[in-house]
Amino acid sequence: SSGLRHNFFGHNDMARRALRVCGVQIDSVVGDRARNLARAAELIRAAHAAAPHTDLYALPELSSPGYGAFDAASLAAAAEDMHAGPSRAFFGALACEVDAFVAYGFVRRGADGLYLSHGVVSPDTTPQRGTLVAVYDKVYLAGRANTTAAKGDTEFATFAPGARAVTFECRGFRAGLAICYDVRFPELWRRLRGADVVLHACCFERDDTWASWRPFVATRAIENQYYVLSVNHAGDDMGGSIAQPPWLGALSSSAAGTTGSSDHYDAAVAGVDAALVPLIVERALLDRLRATYPYARDSEQPITTCGGLDFVLAEHDEPAA
Numbered sequence: 001s002s003g004l005r006h007n008f009f010g011h012n013d014m015a016r017r018a019l020r021v022c023g024v025q026i027d028s029v030v031g032d033r034a035r036n037l038a039r040a041a042e043l044i045r046a047a048h049a050a051a052p053h054t055d056l057y058a059l060p061e062l063s064s065p066g067y068g069a070f071d072a073a074s075l076a077a078a079a080e081d082m083h084a085g086p087s088r089a090f091f092g093a094l095a096c097e098v099d100a101f102v103a104y105g106f107v108r109r110g111a112d113g114l115y116l117s118h119g120v121v122s123p124d125t126t127p128q129r130g131t132l133v134a135v136y137d138k139v140y141l142a143g144r145a146n147t148t149a150a151k152g153d154t155e156f157a158t159f160a161p162g163a164r165a166v167t168f169e170c171r172g173f174r175a176g177l178a179i180c181y182d183v184r185f186p187e188l189w190r191r192l193r194g195a196d197v198v199l200h201a202c203c204f205e206r207d208d209t210w211a212s213w214r215p216f217v218a219t220r221a222i223e224n225q226y227y228v229l230s231v232n233h234a235g236d237d238m239g240g241s242i243a244q245p246p247w248l249g250a251l252s253s254s255a256a257g258t259t260g261s262s263d264h265y266d267a268a269v270a271g272v273d274a275a276l277v278p279l280i281v282e283r284a285l286l287d288r289l290r291a292t293y294p295y296a297r298d299s300e301q302p303i304t305t306c307g308g309l310d311f312v313l314a315e316h317d318e319p320a321a
Contacts, residue, residue: 017284019173021056021197022047023231023277025241025270030066031074037064037090039274040104047276048098055171056101058199060231060241061180062116063105067203067233070158079109082119082135092130095123101133101170103177103199108137113160116141118177118201120168133169136177137162140185155181165191173281175199176226183216183230186223193224193296197281200230206237214242218267221246225289225296229279232270239272243279246289 024043028036044057061067064087065078080087091102101122108117115137121130139162143154165188167176176192180202183189192198198220204213213230221228221244230242247265270277290296 016172017282019056019171019175019197019281020051020054021058021199021227021229021279021281022051022054023229023241023243023270023279024057024059024063025232025234025239025273025275025277026059026063027234027274028060028063028066031069031077032066033064033078033086036066037087041090041094043274043276044094044098044102048100050276051278052098054098054100056103056175056199057098058103058229058231059105059201060233061105061118061201061203062107063201063233065107070155075107075114075158078107079114080106082106082108082117083132085109088119088121088132089129091119092121092132095121095130099123102130103201105179105201107159108135110137110160114158115162116155116159116179117162118179118199120175120177122170134166134177136166136179137164138179138182139163139165139188140181142181167192167195173197173283177201180204183213183220186220189220189224190299192226195226196283196286197227197229197279198224200228202230202232202241204232204238204240210240213240214267214269217242217244218248222248223295225286225293227279227281227286229277231277234272234274236272239270239275241270241275241277243268243277246286251289 026040040059047054087104087106091104095102101120103118103120105118108115118136120134122133123130141155141159141161143156167174173196176195176198178198178200217228217230225246227246228244232238232241244267245265251263253263
């Protein structure tokens with residue numbers, strides 16, 4: 001595909017001081033799981049041919065069924081068991097083939113309903129089936145404001161919400177999972193502190209929310225001091241996947257952050273076509289930022305809520321004249 005980016009990883013990454021991640025911005029077809037699985041494999045194999053030492057591939061939200069078919073018949077066809085479903089079997093085998101973890105989106109059939117989920121398989125089991133290492137159910141479902149929505153009209157009316165933040169180990173690094181609308185709620189992302197990278201699976205259209213997507217991703221990465229790979233579907237009204245480092249702009253090369261030469265950091269953003277979006281998670285940069293700017297520690301300051309000058313009245317018998 002002419003939209004693919006090749007030769008995107010160098011060969012001089014320090015062993016286990018870097019995690020090589022690749023977002024897969026897939027041109028999915030809603031309701032055609034077989035085609036979407038085949039297309040994902042095509043893109044991942046192309047990425048593997050260009051960079052055989054990639055550690056982790058990340059697909060967008062609902063990458064297997066495609067995003068948008070929430071009617072009863074489509075959901076019945078799309079819903080899967082997380083252990084024995086076709087997506088888990090397919091990507092487990094593919095993970096073994098390319099010797100890398102694969103994160104993929106699917107509709108999970110649970111005991112109490114359907115979940116909008118993201119699964120991760122690792123390549124470390126034989127025979128060639130891979131191991132399911134993580135499943136995250138989307139916590140913040142879009143469409144709650146539509147109080148008249150019927151089942152099948154919105155995520156909120158269709159799926160059960162998740163209730164857990166999820167991370168997993170990947171070759172000496174820790175990765176977290178989030179899905180689309182989750183990006184607007186800092187509570188989940190703070191629960192993922194301690195991760196080195198968060199895979200943010202998306203289906204963002206170029207509507208009123210488009211302009212705020214990239215600033216939200218940058219904010220979540222910087223305030224929590226981890227990388228974020230925000231992977232969207234391809235398409236003329238979509239695309240734009242983001243590989244976001246945990247910093248923006250200049251950063252002094254000195255440990256104290258005050259003298260010496262500077263490095264410059266910015267996000268890499270894909271176009272609208274099917275694309276491979278590389279991200280190298282560097283342990284050295286994470287360690288440096290967390291030591292120089294200890295946001296997690298500093299955020300532990302206790303805060304209470306009061307009205308107006310109530311805090312003054314609590315400290316003094318009478319308000320100042």
